[in-house]
Amino acid sequence: MYDKVSPNLNFVEREKKTEKFWEDNHIFQKSIDERKEGEVYTFYDGPPTANGKPHIGHVLTRVIKDMIPRYRTMKGYKVLRKAGWDTHGLPVELEVEKKLGLDGKEQIEEYGLEPFIKQCKESVWKYKGMWEDFSGTVGFWADMDDPYVTYDNNFIESEWWALKQIWEKGLLYKGHKIVPYCPRCGTPLSSHEVAQGYKDVKERSATAKFIVKGEENTYFLAWTTTPWTLPSNVALCVNPVETYVKIKVGDEKFILAEALVEANFPDTEYEVVEKYVGTDLEYKEYEPLFNFVTPDKKAYYVTCDSYVTLTDGTGIVHIAPAFGEDDANVGRKYDLPFVQLVDGKGEMTKETPWAGTFCKDVDKEILVNLEERGQLFNAPKFEHSYPFCWRCDTPLIYYARDTWFIKMTDVKDDLIKNNNTVNWIPKTIGEGRFGAWLENVQDWGISRNRYWGTPLNIWECECGHRHAIGSIEELKSMSDNCPDEIELHRPFIDAVTIKCPE
Ligand SMILES: [Zn+2]
Ligand SMILES: [Zn+2]
Known part of the structure; x- marks a missing residue:
């Protein structure tokens, strides 16, 4: 019934023979044509x-992605297999x-966007032939003649x-994403670039x-390694399940x-006056540390998040959503205002008394300022x-940049429900x-x-109206x-304007 398998069988040769047979006889195309009436299964x-x-x-991945369509074909489905090429990014x-030495x-x-993207477009096909050969060799079937191209x-x-x-x-919005940023180069750095430049410093x-609002001589204590972010503070954050105390000292x-x-x-006499779990403190208000700006939303209260640890500091973290990823997440969760008193050059803005000074250089003055007011x-x-x-060699800062997000957090329940059906x-x-x-x-930052x-x-529009074009x-x-x-x-699309419907 079967041929005896020779111990000297040349597997490569046998594969090539099969590959050639498939090709000469258009087996892939036939697998679709012969199931014209079959139920469609699309890949x-x-x-x-x-x-x-x-x-x-x-x-x-190619073998797995071939196996399922092949199985469906054998079950009688008409299986359309669309190849594609990822070309952007x-x-x-x-x-x-x-390649251009830029x-x-x-x-x-300076080189010009039009010639630059032309180069990009050509560059993405560099190994197309190799990919096609490789796909054939591993027996991956897909319509490579009419692929989708991103x-x-x-x-x-x-x-x-x-x-x-x-x-x-209402799920697409413009917000802020915190990126490691070089204020001198005026550009965010990739994580790979950041990893190249760590140094040990003493600061x-x-x-x-x-000051706790409405309570005399009572303070939240919060520790920060970046005093220059304190003028942009809008909230405090505690761990929701940890234990907090109010102590009396003098x-x-x-x-x-x-x-x-x-x-x-250390070595201090104190008396515990009250005990709380973190959530007891949620929404408790305090007086702003600085009054440089009036936020446009409710601010200066305690928030809760499990990212706060008790490894160092006081177990209470100061929140400045413009300067930290965790801070930004808490900011989104509590709809906190966005206060950014540092500009794109890394300098303090004109609302502060330190306008034009590099942010990290005002640490000392901020400490003195707090000391003088009895808040250090x-x-x-x-x-x-x-x-x-x-x-x-400029110290990097973590800095918020305008970014467009898809509000994944709003559809989380649906995502989980659907995942449970997979x-x-x-x-x-x-x-x-x-x-x-x-x-x-988390909300998905989609823009670059x-x-x-x-x-x-x-x-x-200048009037503030935004319109989404769908075609x-x-x-x-x-x-x-x-x-x-x-x-x-x-650059072509940048030149196209529309009439504001408003
Ligand atoms: Zn730089
Ligand atoms: Zn308008």
């Missing part, structure tokens, strides 16, 4: 990037920058359509006394974590590892890793201040200056 390949070579890891830009956004803009107008248009749906549901930290009372009293009051509890020196710019194999992935990720889902990607479909047709219907053959990329 879109999660697209690889063809500006990098395929590697051994891709064999596994920073890696492409960096590749082109390297360094950074300034030089790219830089094509029709693909970008489909993204615009989706973004407009999200916009109309002054501050434990500040925040005629002053202090609120801090029970576990950190000894560390902050302590200013211990501490040593830590701090990141510096690898290009220019037949995960193995089950633990869905419940464990992916489930845990969904439980802690770059060139080679899908342009955001939001047009902003080229809609764009043309609202615009007087949209060319017939518009390419949906920068």
Whole structure:
């Protein structure tokens, strides 16, 4: 019934023979044509990037992604398998920058956006042939003759359509994302760049006394390693489940974590007046430490978040949403105002008495200021590892930049509900890793201040009105200056204006 398998069988040769047989006889196409009446099962390949070579890891994913459509085909489904190419993004830009000998956004803009993105477009096909050969060799079937390409107008248009749906549901918004930022270069750094520039430095930290509203001589104690962020403070944060105490020392009372009293009051006589769990303190108000600005939303109260630990400090953290990722998360959770008294050059803004001074250089003056007003509890020196710019040796700051977000936190319940209907194999992935990720889902920052990607479909008017465009047709219907053959990329799209519906 079967041929005997020769012990000298050449597997490679046999594979090549099968591959050739499939090709000569158009077996893939036939597998679709012969099931014209069959129920449709659609597969879109999660697209690889063809500006990098395929590697051994891709064999596994290609094989798995072939197995399921093949199984469905054998069950009688008509299986459409659409190949795709991922062509946008920073890696492409960096590749082109390297090739052209450019360094950074300034030089790219000098070179010109139009020729730059033309180079990007060519660069992404560098290894297309290799990918096609490789896919054939591992027996991966997909329609490679008519793939979807993420830089094509029709693909970008489909993204615009989706973004407009999200916009109309109120789930797309402009907010702030905290990035490691070099104030001299005026640019955020990637985590890889940040990792290159750590140095051990000795600095002054501050434990500040925040006056509890309506209580005499009573203070929240909060420790910070960055005193220059204190003028931008809008809230305090405690761990919701830890124990806090109010202690009396002389005629002053202090609120801090029970576990950190000894560390902050060594050899001091004190009396515990009250005990709380963190949540008891939630929404308790205090007097602002500085009065440089009047926030546009409710501020200066205690918030709760489990990121606060009792490893050092006082167990109470000062929150400045403009200067820390955790702070920004708490800010979003409690809808806190956004106060940023440091500008893009890293200098204090004109609202403060230190206008024009580099933020880290005002630490000392802030300590003196607090001391004079009796609101400095302590200013211990501490040593830590701090990141510096690898290009220019300036200390980096964590700084909020304008970013567009999709409000994932608003659809969290749906995400979890849907995840629970997925037949995960193995089950633990869905419940464990992916489930845990969904439980802690954050709003998704989708924008980049770059060139080679899908342009955001939001047009902003001087009057403040924003309009989301969902298609080229809609764009043309609202615009007087949209060319017939518009390419949906920068710099072309930047020149198109629309009439404000308001
Ligand atoms: Zn720099
Ligand atoms: Zn308008």
